[in-house]
Amino acid sequence: MGRNRKPEEVRREQILQAAFDVAGRDGIGGLTVRAVAAAAGISHALVLFHFGRKDALVRALLDSVIGATTVLHISDDIARFPHARDRLHALLQQEMARLSHQPEQTRLFLEFWAMGAREEAIGALIGAELERYRSAFRAIMEELLVSEPVAFAGVTADGLAAVAVSWIHGCAVQAMVDPQHFDTDEYLTAVRGMIGRLA
Amino acid sequence: MGRNRKPEEVRREQILQAAFDVAGRDGIGGLTVRAVAAAAGISHALVLFHFGRKDALVRALLDSVIGATTVLHISDDIARFPHARDRLHALLQQEMARLSHQPEQTRLFLEFWAMGAREEAIGALIGAELERYRSAFRAIMEELLVSEPVAFAGVTADGLAAVAVSWIHGCAVQAMVDPQHFDTDEYLTAVRGMIGRLA
DNA sequence: ACCTATATTGACCATTTGGTCAACCGGGCG
DNA sequence: CGCCCGGTTGACCAAATGGTCAATATAGGT
Incomplete structure (x- = not known):
């Protein structure tokens, strides 16, 4: 073939x-x-x-990098979770693991993104791809919103999706800056304790 | 003068x-x-x-950008909070607001950081500065750790500090990618609901 | 006024880069 | 065989870039 x-x-x-x-x-x-x-x-x-x-x-080259970097695939294993929160959690974990194992691709993507700030064509491509990635998260976020309306008072699904994407970005950056110290599990646990249970 | x-x-x-x-x-x-x-x-x-x-x-130029970008200043207002968690929260909020209002500096810093992956001298400078930034967070994290040991079982102060820095990075990136939609308050609220209360 | 050290400039150079072009090659096909 | 056409090359070009240098302007002290 x-x-x-x-x-x-x-x-x-x-x-x-x-x-x-x-x-x-x-x-x-x-x-x-x-x-x-x-x-x-x-x-x-x-x-x-x-x-x-x-x-x-x-x-x-950018097309190739985009194809390998920002494809968000929601597997059946993830889709089977009954609670939206668990699905989101599994998805975040999957994306963190994936990005932290392709540091080269991530670095290239970030470089392209910086370049996109000056070159119209590149910026449009990156922007569109980021939007696609975000909208994939928005789907889950909408379910999460109806499933737990109290916890997210005053927050939109768009806002939640933006946070998720940003979260992934920060995670990818961290995995590149300090690959040795990076640990997905510790990361999740830390944030859980850090931000949670505040209200 | x-x-x-x-x-x-x-x-x-x-x-x-x-x-x-x-x-x-x-x-x-x-x-x-x-x-x-x-x-x-x-x-x-x-x-x-x-x-x-x-x-x-x-x-x-890098020295200048570093001086204006990654200085972590814990003001008296923040230091006065009795609970470590509140101090951390105020600090995160302050840094998010600061970075989201200097997108140009942040972009330059990220570009330098990408360059640092190839140029020894630049990489050393950036790395040292990131380490300093992280260690400033570690101080608060250690207090948080002794103040709430249960919530952070199995997590080190270093891990927490790394998460905080990564969090700031993701936030800065998001503020640059989509400045219009970026809102510090909504951001915090969203994460609070998204990750918290899971265990 | 003179002199000296510093600041400043334009001309120049070697190298690199994106891009063009004519020439060439090799295989399929009449 | 000879022709043709896509693939391939080296030579070449113009522009930009980092860097050097001798010549000159300028200010300050004597």
């Missing part, structure tokens, strides 16, 4: 993989057409032949 | 301010010696005359 792809496609993926390696090693700032070509073992003109301009290569 | 400073010092600060403006507009990647010179209205050779090399300028 997949062996009858056009040679152009396989070359593109070769180059894309090389671009991913280079970006992971030297950052997006260090991603140059020639460096990618060298990593792929081809001439730099060939990279431009397949992608037209560097911008297109960068954008293709 | 301060008017009798050496002219060299005032020039350096002029250049540094220009560098800050440029970095805020075009990112650290777009920070070039010539762009800084242009923003300061001087020749690019003069920038190098005062800073030696670009690296030194970048590092000076």
Whole structure:
């Protein structure tokens, strides 16, 4: 399967993989057409032949990173929990574990996001993806809201979803800054005790 | 006061301010010696005359950003709270508010941090500063630990401090991604209901 | 006025980068 | 075989960048 792809496609993926390696090693700032070509073992003109301009290569790389980073998949195991709170908890735990095990992808995503603040096209892509990620959380949050209306007085599902995404972000950052000390379980326990039972 | 400073010092600060403006507009990647010179209205050779090399300028800018971003100041108002939990809460709220009102500084700090993953010197500076920030939280966490040992079974003060820092980071990121929707109070309320009262 | 140290500049250089182009190659097909 | 066309390359170009340097302006002290 997949062996009858056009040679152009396989070359593109070769180059894309090389671009991913280079970006992971030297950052997006260090991603140059020639460096990618060298990593792929081809001439730099060939990279431009397949992608037209560097911008297109960068954008293709962003697409690839997005595809591998922010897909939020709610598995059957999670869906089976009866209480919305338990589902949310399992989901948070899953996402924390996933992101903390792909520090490179997360770092790249953050770099792209910083770049998006200046480049219109990148910013739009990142923004849309973040919105998708957030809306996936919003679904659960709405159930949580109707299931426990007292605890969340004055809070909207959008607000809750934003908090969840931000939570994941902070978690991912922490896992990159200090991977040794990072522990998902301790993390959850700590927050539970830290914020909870206050009202 | 301060008017009798050496002219060299005032020039350096002029250049540094220009560098800050440029970095805020075009990112650290777009920070070039010539762009800084242009923003300061001087020749690019003069920038190098005062800073030696670009690296030194970048590092000076990082020092400036660090000084304005990660200083954790526990005011008397906060210190007066009797319960450790209340102090922590007030501190979190203060830091959230502060960071959400300096999005540019925060963005620059994050960019530096990403750069630190590749450049030894930058990484060491950022790491040290993060450690200082974290240790400031650890002090409060230790008090919280002795004040409520039951809620935090199996969690260390270091772990709690790490969570707090990560929490702030996620919050800062969120405030930058979506400044309109960001609201400190709703944020706290949401987390309170989301994580709390689970055990 | 002169002299000296500091500040400042424009010209210049080597390197890197994105991008173009003509030439070339190799296989499929008439 | 010869032709053609997608893939591939090296040479080349213009622009930008970090950095150097000699020349000059300027201010302050004597």
